[in-house]
Amino acid sequence: MRILVQKFGGSSVADRDRMLRVREKVLAGLSRGYKMLVVLSARAGDTNKLLALANEYSPNPDPAECDSMVSTGEQISTALFAMLLKDEGIKARSLLGFQIPIITDDVFMKARIRSIDGAAIRKHFERYDVLLVAGFQGITEDGRITTLGRGGSDTSAVALAAALEAEACEIYTDVDGVYTTDPNICADARKLDRISYEEMLEMASMGAKVLEIRSVEFAKKFNVVVHVRSTFTDTPGTIVTQEDPDMEHVLVSGIAYDKDQARITLASVPNQPGIAAAIFSPLSAANIAVDMIVQNPGLDGVTDMTFTVPRKDVSKTMAIMEEVSKAIGSKELYHDLGVAKVSAIGVGMRNHAGVASRAFAALHRAGINILLISTSEIKISCLIEEKYLELAVRILHEAFELEKANYNG
Amino acid sequence: MRILVQKFGGSSVADRDRMLRVREKVLAGLSRGYKMLVVLSARAGDTNKLLALANEYSPNPDPAECDSMVSTGEQISTALFAMLLKDEGIKARSLLGFQIPIITDDVFMKARIRSIDGAAIRKHFERYDVLLVAGFQGITEDGRITTLGRGGSDTSAVALAAALEAEACEIYTDVDGVYTTDPNICADARKLDRISYEEMLEMASMGAKVLEIRSVEFAKKFNVVVHVRSTFTDTPGTIVTQEDPDMEHVLVSGIAYDKDQARITLASVPNQPGIAAAIFSPLSAANIAVDMIVQNPGLDGVTDMTFTVPRKDVSKTMAIMEEVSKAIGSKELYHDLGVAKVSAIGVGMRNHAGVASRAFAALHRAGINILLISTSEIKISCLIEEKYLELAVRILHEAFELEKANYNG
Numbered sequence: 001m002r003i004l005v006q007k008f009g010g011s012s013v014a015d016r017d018r019m020l021r022v023r024e025k026v027l028a029g030l031s032r033g034y035k036m037l038v039v040l041s042a043r044a045g046d047t048n049k050l051l052a053l054a055n056e057y058s059p060n061p062d063p064a065e066c067d068s069m070v071s072t073g074e075q076i077s078t079a080l081f082a083m084l085l086k087d088e089g090i091k092a093r094s095l096l097g098f099q100i101p102i103i104t105d106d107v108f109m110k111a112r113i114r115s116i117d118g119a120a121i122r123k124h125f126e127r128y129d130v131l132l133v134a135g136f137q138g139i140t141e142d143g144r145i146t147t148l149g150r151g152g153s154d155t156s157a158v159a160l161a162a163a164l165e166a167e168a169c170e171i172y173t174d175v176d177g178v179y180t181t182d183p184n185i186c187a188d189a190r191k192l193d194r195i196s197y198e199e200m201l202e203m204a205s206m207g208a209k210v211l212e213i214r215s216v217e218f219a220k221k222f223n224v225v226v227h228v229r230s231t232f233t234d235t236p237g238t239i240v241t242q243e244d245p246d247m248e249h250v251l252v253s254g255i256a257y258d259k260d261q262a263r264i265t266l267a268s269v270p271n272q273p274g275i276a277a278a279i280f281s282p283l284s285a286a287n288i289a290v291d292m293i294v295q296n297p298g299l300d301g302v303t304d305m306t307f308t309v310p311r312k313d314v315s316k317t318m319a320i321m322e323e324v325s326k327a328i329g330s331k332e333l334y335h336d337l338g339v340a341k342v343s344a345i346g347v348g349m350r351n352h353a354g355v356a357s358r359a360f361a362a363l364h365r366a367g368i369n370i371l372l373i374s375t376s377e378i379k380i381s382c383l384i385e386e387k388y389l390e391l392a393v394r395i396l397h398e399a400f401e402l403e404k405a406n407y408n409g
Numbered sequence: 410m411r412i413l414v415q416k417f418g419g420s421s422v423a424d425r426d427r428m429l430r431v432r433e434k435v436l437a438g439l440s441r442g443y444k445m446l447v448v449l450s451a452r453a454g455d456t457n458k459l460l461a462l463a464n465e466y467s468p469n470p471d472p473a474e475c476d477s478m479v480s481t482g483e484q485i486s487t488a489l490f491a492m493l494l495k496d497e498g499i500k501a502r503s504l505l506g507f508q509i510p511i512i513t514d515d516v517f518m519k520a521r522i523r524s525i526d527g528a529a530i531r532k533h534f535e536r537y538d539v540l541l542v543a544g545f546q547g548i549t550e551d552g553r554i555t556t557l558g559r560g561g562s563d564t565s566a567v568a569l570a571a572a573l574e575a576e577a578c579e580i581y582t583d584v585d586g587v588y589t590t591d592p593n594i595c596a597d598a599r600k601l602d603r604i605s606y607e608e609m610l611e612m613a614s615m616g617a618k619v620l621e622i623r624s625v626e627f628a629k630k631f632n633v634v635v636h637v638r639s640t641f642t643d644t645p646g647t648i649v650t651q652e653d654p655d656m657e658h659v660l661v662s663g664i665a666y667d668k669d670q671a672r673i674t675l676a677s678v679p680n681q682p683g684i685a686a687a688i689f690s691p692l693s694a695a696n697i698a699v700d701m702i703v704q705n706p707g708l709d710g711v712t713d714m715t716f717t718v719p720r721k722d723v724s725k726t727m728a729i730m731e732e733v734s735k736a737i738g739s740k741e742l743y744h745d746l747g748v749a750k751v752s753a754i755g756v757g758m759r760n761h762a763g764v765a766s767r768a769f770a771a772l773h774r775a776g777i778n779i780l781l782i783s784t785s786e787i788k789i790s791c792l793i794e795e796k797y798l799e800l801a802v803r804i805l806h807e808a809f810e811l812e813k814a815n816y817n818g
Contacts, residue, residue, distance in 0.1 A: 016466050053485070057425050058492040065495070068503055069488040072481035076462070079478040083467040086474070094477055098507060099552050143508050 007157035010044035042073025063108035074134035097137035104138035110149035118163035151212030162222035176230035177238035188403035252346035268331035362399035416566035419453035451482025472517035483543035506546035513547035519558035527572035560621030571631035585639035586647035677740035771808035
């Protein structure tokens with residue numbers, strides 16, 4: 001039995017006409033000899049309407065009841081789509097989270113999938129050629145409905161593909177794939193034929209727009225080939241898959257950026273053991289995600305500690321740092337909102353030297369000052385003044401010749 | 410454990426304010442020491458909207474998919490209501506058909522309940538004081554969602570009361586009980602304190618407005634005491650219960666009527682064995698419900714056969730009768746739409762003679778001609794000209810002194 005998983009988002013199933021277009025994709029899969037498992041989101045807007053309704057009734061809606069309500073969005077879209085397939089004489093039916101079942105933990109509104117009964121689904125394929133599965137939802141061991149959080153239908157699709165050992169998981173969206181960088185900023189941005197899971201995870205800032213990041217982690221873990229493509233064209237999109245030797249020939253696969261950065265500096269901190277813990281433990285306790293961290297020790301026994309946090313957390317962070325600053329004897333505390341992060345990402349970096357220096361040189365030539373640097377095995381990130389961000393993206397894109405196709409998928 | 414079942418219809422849960430009013434009824438039950446099982450319909454209009462949506466997508470929506478969709482109405486109302494109770498600090502949760510489970514057959518859109526796991530519900534009462542059960546829905550043995558057809562929430566409530574051996578099943582509606590007849594026709598109509606299951610079933614023409622008839626059959630079968638009452642007042646309504654000796658003192662409990670009657674006559678039919686079968690078998694095969702039947706044999710070896718059918722079925726009936734009429738050699742075939750049925754109903758008739766003649770005499774005094782008569786153990790029905798219907802209802806109501814309270818519940 002050859003199984004293909006397809007996932008369509010809310011805008012692809014927003015009304016009858018769009019569903020009819022989606023039906024063509026499903027029929028095309030059938031005619032290629034596949035059994036089709038089709039994961040649907042709720043019709044565009046339905047989930048938000050349901051959440052708004054819950055908030056209208058209760059100042060603090062019970063999460064378990066919220067999930068029972070909100071899961072009806074996919075219950076409706078899958079039933080409607082099943083009707084459209086049956087009208088074409090296709091053997092099809094809807095399957096809700098509890099009917100498969102898709103077992104999750106009981107963290108309502110952002111549950112995580114624990115297991116999926118793949119054998120039960122295969123059994124349904126004895127009677128049906130297309131199964132319409134409600135995305136975004138699951139059920140706890142003791143029978144309560146859960147939802148997986150925003151973008152959860154991507155995760156449903158990848159997890160189902162893993163459970164079924166499907167040939168591929170096609171994620172249909174309103175963009176036609178993953179780009180080397182944001183085409184709105186850089187006209188030379190090019191659609192990637194392939195990208196590795198690791199790169200996709202690091203590309204979060206752009207990637208999140210096309211594929212929910214948790215689903216990439218899932219795909220990586222279970223080695224599911226994900227094909228991100230457009231509902232509205234037939235052209236191939238981007239294959240997200242395991243790193244392969246071809247990919248390593250390329251130094252950099254894409255340029256990502258993140259404007260949601262604020263820089264905090266504690267200046268002239270006495271450089272002694274335990275300082276870092278004194279600073280970051282209370283932030284972690286306050287659930288503030290610190291991104292870049294740089295410690296700059298001077299010769300005089302003091303050090304500057306600089307880090308970035310999401311902009312929404314700046315006032316909370318500053319309040320905490322006021323306390324910390326007094327306790328550890330920092331001379332100065334200040335923050336800066338006018339910063340942004342630009343990153344070059346590529347699995348090829350693992351085996352090639354000189355990538356970082358090429359990036360720094362390119363930025364330097366353009367007169368862009370680097371405020372912070374952080375690196376990982378497959379990523380180099382620079383914090384710069386926000387006003388230079390678009391320029392920096394274009395310069396790095398050009399420096400690594402990303403406008404040229406380097407390999408084919 | 411003392412359990413009280415309450416059921417609230419769509420208009421009682423139409424919006425937040427109405428739900429808050431309903432919450433008072435539930436809290437009142439709690440404060441009387443009951444564990445509360447509360448059955449809710451979908452918010453007014455939701456079910457119709459969902460059905461309209463299905464018909465917008467498909468000319469002939471798949472019934473199983475329809476049920477999966479339409480059941481979301483109660484999924485939403487129960488979740489919202491659970492939130493409102495939790496906001497008051499009440500231990501409450503929603504329960505959907507599949508979560509209990511309420512097992513039904515697989516006749517989608519008009520399924521019948523097969524079994525309810527009462528022990529599982531009692532187990533939930535160890536953790537919760539109020540269970541909000543989605544009415545109208547169930548699940549097949551193999552896990553597909555079903556709905557019970559129009560008014561099915563009444564049946565859900567009565568069936569749950571039976572499964573739990575609840576003290577009573579309170580059905581809240583927008584009327585305050587069952588009346589001796591339609592108050593819109595007869596100003597003297599009086600609310601009944603009590604009525605027997607059998608009478609309630611015969612009162613279908615008025616009863617159906619306050620209580621779905623299938624739920625009465627269920628209540629009768631499992632001896633569930635049903636209390637029909639108003640959501641908007643605190644006054645007691647009508648108790649539907651087993652016949653008791655008190656009730657038998659009353660000859661007639663109510664006057665029902667039915668305007669959906671058309672009279673068909675086959676005149677001068679040769680009176681020989683098999684004539685009735687020749688006439689009614691094809692009607693039954695065409696799924697036409699024949700109500701009253703009268704055969705009037707003359708001395709000349711011929712007979713007139715007269716019967717009534719619902720008005721919507723008149724043309725189909727006449728087409729069938731044209732054929733039959735030729736085959737059996739009837740001299741004349743005609744129909745009459747200007748007729749209506751009026752009925753006097755009461756369990757007391759079983760033990761008292763003279764009820765029929767009192768009814769006939771009253772109609773005769775008012776100059777109302779009786780076209781057909783049919784009787785059962787607890788009902789006398791007369792077909793009359795439709796223009797006299799309202800008058801006939803008032804005359805019979807007066808003849809049996811229904812404006813006076815005859816017994817107290």
